[in-house]
Amino acid sequence: MRAADIADDLTDVLVTEEQIHEKLRELAQQVAVDYEGKDLVLVGVLKGAIMVMSDFIRALPILVPLDFMAVSSYGASTKSSGVVQIRKDLDTDIHDKHVLIVEDIIDSGLTLSWLLENFASRGAASVEVLALLRKPEAAKVEIDCRYVGFDIPNDFVVGYGLDYNESYRNLRDVAVLAPHVYS
Ligand code: IMP
Ligand code: MG
Numbered sequence: 576m577r578a579a580d581i582a583d584d585l586t587d588v589l590v591t592e593e594q595i596h597e598k599l600r601e602l603a604q605q606v607a608v609d610y611e612g613k614d615l616v617l618v619g620v621l622k623g624a625i626m627v628m629s630d631f632i633r634a635l636p637i638l639v640p641l642d643f644m645a646v647s648s649y650g651a652s653t654k655s656s657g658v659v660q661i662r663k664d665l666d667t668d669i670h671d672k673h674v675l676i677v678e679d680i681i682d683s684g685l686t687l688s689w690l691l692e693n694f695a696s697r698g699a700a701s702v703e704v705l706a707l708l709r710k711p712e713a714a715k716v717e718i719d720c721r722y723v724g725f726d727i728p729n730d731f732v733v734g735y736g737l738d739y740n741e742s743y744r745n746l747r748d749v750a751v752l753a754p755h756v757y758s
Contacts, residue, residue, distance in 0.1 A: 578750050584752065586750070607636050614671070616669060618665065621662075627677055642665050646659050676704045683714065684717065
């Protein structure tokens with residue numbers, strides 16, 4: 576569905592599906608150059624990153640294996656708890672591999688800082704981050720994110736994989752959730 580189909584639940588549309596696809600094509604070209612000749616593994620963070628991952632890998636002009644990790648941090652709240660728990664671990668041994676974490680959004684940065692440390696301790700050759708969205712004003716820890724799609728304001732957003740209470744993931748665009756939905 577598009578933002579217009581549920582206009583009452585949303586305030587602003589921040590990024591359209593078309594803008595996302597265009598940006599992912601650019602980032603894919605860059606990643607293909609940066610990782611040429613390297614043993615690369617993409618790791619998506621479930622469930623939010625499913626859309627970014629599926630569009631990003633198809634935009635890549637190189638063959639690459641992927642894996643997924645599921646961690647919990649939010650529950651049904653709209654604020655990060657900072658408590659990270661592994662719900663599904665990697666199937667891949669990432670020792671000596673160049674890992675590129677594919678994320679939907681960097682909000683407080685707490686989840687990613689935890690993941691970066693966790694992957695480094697498994698002996699990855701390198702660990703970098705690709706995030707479709709980033710909220711610079713929400714950062715509690717600085718994340719060195721090599722590939723960023725869009726910097727957005729510090730509002731709770733949904734769509735393109737991002738949920739509120741498991742809903743809105745199948746919205747094609749990224750939009751600000753109207754406060755009346757969650758207050
Ligand atoms: P963190 O605050 O950077 O640790 O964000 C952790 C996770 O919370 C992200 O990977 C998202 O899945 C989710 N999240 C953060 N901000 C939003 C938002 O605005 N809408 C929906 N999910 C969010
Ligand atoms: Mg996520």
